[in-house]
Amino acid sequence: MQVDYAxxxxxxxxxxxxxxxxxxxxxxxxxxxxxxxxRFSFINELGxxxxxxxxxxxxxxxxVFIGWKNFCVRHxxxxxKRWLILKVL
Numbered sequence: 001m002q003v004d005y006a007x008x009x010x011x012x013x014x015x016x017x018x019x020x021x022x023x024x025x026x027x028x029x030x031x032x033x034x035x036x037x038x039r040f041s042f043i044n045e046l047g048x049x050x051x052x053x054x055x056x057x058x059x060x061x062x063x064v065f066i067g068w069k070n071f072c073v074r075h076x077x078x079x080x081k082r083w084l085i086l087k088v089l
Contacts, residue, residue, distance in 0.1 A: 038083055052085040 032064045056079045
């Protein structure tokens with residue numbers, strides 16, 4: 001069975017343009033997450049990117065906690081989400 005990749009690509013591109021033409025879809029945060037884009041994606045001065053998306057970050061940063069503080073930071077505090085951009089050098 002022969003697959004027409006050029007036709008499939010054109011149909012997918014047409015559908016995607018139709019979906020993004022609707023402002024509600026275009027401005028929705030999950031659309032940006034699916035397309036792996038952010039407001040930084042379109043700034044030419046920042047250079048190219050390899051990938052971007054959400055990562056989970058543990059609270060506490062680089063601080064070293066001992067005793068009960070260590071227990072609370074590791075087991076009680078919630079992880080937060082951060083947007084990460086992996087750059088091409």
